[in-house]
Amino acid sequence: MNLTDGLFSDTELAEIMGPKAQLSAMLAVEASLAQVQARMGLIPLDAANAIADTANSLTPAPFDLLAATAKAGIAAQALVGALKSACGDNGQWAHFGATSQDIQDTGLVLQLRDALVILESRLMALEITLGQKAHEFSDAAIPARTRFQIAAPTTLGAKIAVWRAPLRRGLERLEQLRPRLLNVSFYGAAGTGAALAPKMPDVRAGVAADLDLGSPMVPWHAARDGIVELGGWLALLTGSLGKIGTDLILLGQSEISEVSAGSGGGSSTMPQKSNPVMAEALVTLARLNAGAVGTLHQAMVHAQERDGSALAIEWQILPDMVIRTGAALRLAQNLAETLKPKAMNIDASFAQDKGAMLAEAAGFYLTRFMSREEALKIVASALKNMNDGRVKNLSSALEELAPDHDWPRILAPENNLGDAVRQAKS
16 A cells, blocks of 8 residues: 555555455356366366355455465466365366466456446546536637647637547547457466367357357467557556646646646645646556556567466556556546636736737738738738737737738637637537
8 A cells, every 4th residue: 555545546446456356356267167167077066066166255365375376476376276275175176177377367357357347437437528528618719839839729628629539539449459358268288278178169168158258269378469458558548648637737837727627736835836636646647557558568578388477567567557547537537527717817818928829810811812921921020010019919010011901800819719619519
């Protein structure tokens, strides 16, 4: 436990990806395996029932398996030993024809399936909330900024639409990756299924049907692309949420303060401050997962039919990535629900800009009446006069250089939003 877990961790996901859930998932696989093998006549029915009953009721303390796991290098082997011991004489039929990685990988898949249900639910809720906010503020003009400089008018709704779009794609990606990820592993010691040949594919299919998983013919003991694809999805998602966090930090900083979201955190010594703690956490979580997914890719460099050094990378990296993603979605939902513009400050930003962000619009407007080169010269002169303080804003400067046009109306931010409103409502 860390003191920062309330911010960077997630209780619900931590429980699903934790050691107790891991042991429970592996025991569920052993119970299913025994019952499927009994139905196929491979082990005695009485033994299978006893193994299943024991597996379903066994609750070993993770701490008690630490030494055995350290010795074996894989938790499943330590658990199988405990299961066989608890089954007495029937223990000889437990884990029949399996290898430890079969059990550990299938158990992991069961954990991930449960975790993805929660992540998907939170992602869908966030996507809906952002959609509502985008519609609500679809025509709320706000300065757009490129490379930290004011660029042109947009709307807050259009900004939110940009945040929302990757989340929609994330839901599509999740649906696509599930069949590649949620598969049983039951291939035996070297992946050939020789111990139960020629029945191994039938046993594997039976366990898969029992656990509602896929049943590929080729082993994935040493082919970890499905796991790494999930890691990529997690990093993409937290990265998208990190972009939201970054924008909220910038939009909420003292000199801008055009948007507020979240309750903020106080300073221990400066009472005027309201620190963007949750938005900052989104950025932190995104960066942590970005680094972690690079490390997770190392697990794909998997030697021969099994490589403990590669598998250990997954065991150390993946659970935290899942938990961080849950935390990021939880924080993002809070920020999205409380998001609102500060209209007076937005108006002040427009006023302080003096219309300079409409220079592009002025240039394109003037090309209706003259060459592009002439139009750009007029706009450049107008900007110089404005910046020199000769006139108060770009509209006034253009009135002098190109009269007989309704420049205040032409350069009004709300009249230069392009497709922003439609983007926000899409």
